[in-house]
Amino acid sequence: MRRYLEVALGIFTSIGGFLEVGAIATAAQAGAGFGFRLGWVLVLGTVCVIFLVEMSGRLSAVSKHTLQDAMRERFGAGFFLVTTIPGLIVDWLVLAAEIGGVALALQLVTGIGYQWWAFPVAIGSWLFLWKGNLRLVEDGVALLGLVALAFVVAAVRLHPPVHAVVAGLLPSLPPAEGTTYWFLAVSILGALISPYLFFFYSSGAIEGQWDENHIGSNRFTAIVGMSFGAVLAFGVMLAAAMVFHPRGIQVERYEQVALMLVEPLGRPGLYLFAAALAVTCFGATLEVALGRAYVFAQGFGWNYTLNSLPTNSARFSLVYTVMIGSAAVLIALGVDPLALTVFSMALTAVTLPLVTLPFIVLMNDPAYVGEYRNGWIGNAAVVGISLLASLIALVAIPLQLMGG
Amino acid sequence: MNLTRDILDQQVVDRAGQRLGKVDGVILELRDGEPPRIAAIEVGPVTLARRIHPRLAAWVEWWLRRFGPRSDGTLRIPWSKVRAIGVDIRVDLVAEGTAARAWEEWLRDHVVRRIPGTPQ
Secondary structure, eight states, rough: OOOHHHHHHHHHHHHHHHHHHHHHHHHHHHHHTTTTTHHHHHHHHHHHHHHHHHHHHHHHHOOOHHHHHHHHHHHHHHHHHHHHHHHHHHHHHHHHHHHHHHHHHHHHHHHHOHHHHHHHHHHHHHHHHHHHHHHHHHHHHHHHHHHGHHHHHHHHOOOOOOOHHHHTTOOOOSSSOOHHHHHHHHHHHHSSOOOOHHHHHHHHHHHHTOOOGGGGHHHHHHHHHHHHHHHHHHHHHHHHHHHTGGGTTOOOHHHHHHHHHHHHHHHHHHHHHHHOOOHHHHHHHHHHHHHHHHHHHHHOOOOEEEEEEGGGGGHHHHHHHHHHHHHHHHTTOOOHHHHHHHHHHHHHHHHHHHHHHHHHHHTOOOOHTTTTTOOHHHHHHHHHHHHHHHHHHHHHHHHHHHHH | OIIIIIITTEEEEETTEEEEEEEEEEEEEETTTTTEEEEEEEEEEEHHTTTTHHHHHHHHHHHHHHHSSSOOOEEEEEGGGGGEEESEESSSSSTTSSSSGGGHHHHHHHHHGSTTTTTO
């Protein structure tokens, strides 16, 4: 019975990590701009993230190392210091985007501008980490995150044409606006395949003292949890494709995104959208901030753990404190959260190989995973998809910035 | 035993399991007519920076001496104190009060404990 409970909790956990501001914003923009045509990117991203999450759990269960511990050990000090800097910048921008997501949800409900919500949101999420523990964070966010099912309900109610949806699952070349198409494609990949998720997940596995017996439930959790998250993201894309695409509406503000739930669900749709956005972004805020604190603590060998007092891990606790506080400044200054989200997700895509390639090396090293090494399919999928995402992003970001 | 695989960059923990840092450097003792042997392991930001570039190490050292809570944070642990080498390297020390924890303790006493509502 405890096993089933564990699996269920794991699935809830991955909802929090999968569907957040990035997935909601990019899937909505993709649906509005290109109908069902970017569906295949969602599939590609989901496949890649399933492999990577499963690998994070397996690495920790077998080697008893977190991903960051293993990377520092295997690739040394230079690698650690050099890859930490781009990772820190990207995570900081993503964190600001997540805080912006919660702030915007509060704006939708209260009418008070999102800038004013930046610090209240930052303090609220910080208090959760400072006072709470990992279990509370995971369970609370996961259960409340089920409100995001509203996207799926909306998508079903809008009766999307099945043949067009299925056709979108196959890769297709873009129509006229090629740059935006590819830029959105890499933003979706960056939103789904988030490195902070792997650092967070493998640290959770160590804090939960996983061993080889967890490999089966870990695989199940990764597949079911991530697929469930993907269904939610797909719901967002379908709803956006049905509501915005036929009318030629480009999604440029979060207030517009809310409309895709208002049309099928009526007035409650607005509140459901705000609730889903707030809860999922709140969860992601905690995960990004914690993920970065884990990377620092494990990279330098500091004390870390969420399950004891901040006084026992001062540096760890102050890393997430400073991350949250400084990222909130960006939102308080009035940076547009939607633009920031899409941009930070595309940047995530650029930096993906910095994490995924060494990760794959670890997963093929018998010194770490012994007989539980990766198969060639997992290797090929992760290397192929992350390199593809990075290369397209390197080309698409400058073009998008120049073309506007 | 493989020095770079089993020792360098491994987590160091004290008697109670408190984390001291990573093995940022290994110090070998050269002996006439005999093979070199490990004299000590080193934990600390200056040692870590030296592996990137000596100039970075000099800059980190200057910065830490100027602004750091005490010393430059380098802890040299004699090899005789190493008790076990596994997932972590366990050493026969108490982390509290060592140079490797100077920042941790300073931040704990001067920042974390002063934040209102922090459980003590």
